[in-house]
């Protein structure tokens with residue numbers, strides 16, 4: 001079987017979606033872990049941190065060549081997931097030219113499982129804003145304030161976060177984006193494993209539970225970031 | 239359960255042939271017994287239409303005992319009507335109340351074009367079977383039980399999958415009009431038994447490629463197919479089919 005055919009059949013396309021999806025999930029783990037460094041500024045941990053832990057972690061991510069190369073892989077993964085996702089959606093939608101008068105609707109399936117393209121689009125729009133606000137200034141245009149720790153100068157990304165999240169509407173936009181990501185993951189996490197062939201009921205139950213837990217914890221942490229900055233639970237000044 | 243009679247309003251899709259546009263027509267049926275099957279109710283309606291000199295409604299049916307998979311009707315937004323794990327022919331009128339309006343549509347999928355009224359052309363399923371849903375050699379007469387050892391779990395899973403009657407309800411319900419539940423049932427049914435095992439790889443590759451040609455979508459694991467399947471075929475078969483496809487595709491020499 002030719003590779004081109006292998007990846008473009010009805011099953012192959014879903015295998016691509018699953019593999020890229022799982023790759024992006026692994027990225028989310030790194031991203032949420034690293035960004036959670038901002039919570040080190042909470043009084044419970046180290047109120048004088050003022051973002052130094054986060055800034056240094058972000059600097060490590062930006063300065064190391066290995067990670068910059070992985071970033072290219074990540075970009076490829078995202079693009080593939082988006083392009084293939086739309087291709088699958090368009091193809092699937094075209095398979096029923098004439099619809100029903102009375103639809104099956106929600107009988108037998110969850111809303112998020114039927115709305116992956118919509119949720120994915122919301123996540124994509126959110127991603128564009130997110131990249132423009134953080135990734136672009138720190139990696140491309142370099143127009144961020146500088147800060148020095150132990151004699152090493154780096155971007156004060158933490159300050160940037162704080163400034164961005166002082167606007168209520170940005171916080172709301174982020175919450176909507178994160179919610180869309182959460183619902184996308186609620187279905188996508190276990191569905192990805194099904195698509196690459198996990199059929200053992202024992203594992204499917206485990207993966208579904210893990211997927212729900214993962215989606216909730218990751219999105220809660222992401223949601224807390226803009227909220228805690230907006231409410232000044234963590235801030236660069238104290 | 240107590241017997242009762244009912245009067246019903248039926249909205250049925252009428253379409254003279256494959257190429258013409260169809261439309262819904264409304265019919266009244268009176269004194270329908272709660273003990274009748276849904277198809278018998280259609281027989282009553284058709285007799286009424288014949289008496290009036292009108293064209294009776296074309297619908298598929300054969301065994302009328304839930305095993306052939308011909309009776310494809312999309313009833314009130316659900317394939318085979320409201321009852322769980324029941325084909326249209328086994329659906330009884332006690333599922334409805336006096337005065338109900340019932341909307342009856344044909345399967346809607348590009349892989350199942352409408353031929354007339356509620357009858358769709360489902361030969362696409364036959365072609366998918368012809369692509370690989372068989373064992374190439376004659377396996378002979380039934381051998382002594384246990385002459386070929388078969389793991390109990392595999393035998394059970396294979397038998398459960400073999401219950402598929404290829405009615406197409408999975409396609410009708412799927413938002414992507416995917417034939418994955420049907421195809422995966424056939425792949426599991428044959429591939430899990432020793433007679434079908436040797437051709438497992440080619441089977442899945444050929445059947446999937448035929449499914450693509452016939453105009454069915456990909457599976458997105460919404461679970462709608464499993465929920466409406468009259469034979470309760472499990473969606474885990476689809477994951478098994480994806481696994482077989484993955485291994486077969488990766489290990490193929492060509």
Ligand code: FES
Nearest residue numbers: 302306307309327
């Ligand atoms: S007529 Fe055979 S299954 Fe309904």
